Amino acid sequence: MHRYFLDKTIQDQMVLPADQPVYHHLVRVRRTKVGAKAEFVDPDQRLVIGELTALSPEGVTIEVQEDLDQKVELPVKVTVIVSPVKNDRTDWFIQKATELGVDRIVITKMARTVVDWGKQEPKKQARFEKIALNAAEQSHRLKVPEIVFEDYAAALAEEKNLGLVAWEESAKEGEQAQLLKTAKSLQDGQRLAILFGPEGGLSDDEVAVLGEKGFLPAGLGPRILRAETAPLYALAALSTVWDLEEKR
Missing domain, CATH: 3.40.1280.10 (SPOUT methyltransferase, trefoil knot domain)
Structure with missing residues (x-):
């Protein structure tokens, strides 16, 4: 599952506008459709699985499906x-x-x-x-x-x-x-x-x-x-x- 880094705090439902790199990769590179899922990380290192629930030329709507608890960073x-x-x-x-x-x-x-x-x-x-x-x-x-x-x-x-x-x-x-x-x-x-x-x-x-x-x-x-x-x-x-x- 692809992972994306966001520059804002994750919310249960969020809109990623079309001028953001995440939108470009989701829509134009991967040609993701409604119903597809991906991983998203915010600046506080919160990691979630999000589902794409709406898609338009202005942006995509992502709804959080699950929080993940992963410890992958070096402790120091x-x-x-x-x-x-x-x-x-x-x-x-x-x-x-x-x-x-x-x-x-x-x-x-x-x-x-x-x-x-x-x-x-x-x-x-x-x-x-x-x-x-x-x-x-x-x-x-x-x-x-x-x-x-x-x-x-x-x-x-x-x-x-x-x-x-x-x-x-x-x-x-x-x-x-x-x-x-x-x-x-x-x-x-x-x-x-x-x-x-x-x-x-x-x-x-x-x-x-x-x-x-x-x-x-x-x-x-x-x-x-x-x-x-x-x-x-x-x-x-x-x-x-x-x-x-x-x-x-």
Whole structure:
């Protein structure tokens, strides 16, 4: 059953106007008829099955048939801070990070960032938001991740209960436990921020400043990962701890 995200609170009966993307997909893409059902999620993460009971050029009427109780979001909110990368690899990263449960994606320039989108940033952000929306629908999440562009100082000041910086030198030095230790120390509802360097890596000075801002260095194993792969490795590892171990 297809899932749609709404920008307003779900009511027992509601009209979705024709100028909304949900109407476009229901009527023009899927050619949905009266009597068809779909899942709908509102900003408060209320999830329902709704039935299309009326259809017109002005909008569709949806009536709630059933409330669903699903727990699919990661118990800890994860903010991923990354640098833009070349070509369409950021598109791929956003899609997969959404599927893996990221809560917020912050895109920022770092000392060795080689990509500069300049005036294209608003267009890129709109594209990334659409990719995240589609991925959240496909993976049946209850939230579409937030995607923002920030300068580096603002990125380091992102809200967090704990922070990590993925640093390959930690792995070379044999450190293996920080990611798991941090994951197990966080409580449900808290926020973890993880920063990942650009394609050229982080400088020693950047790592030192990150330490002052509350980001602990953490290795991601012995292999060197691409800039867009490292966040996915971390999200998958966190999901293993939080989703697949004994219930928290």
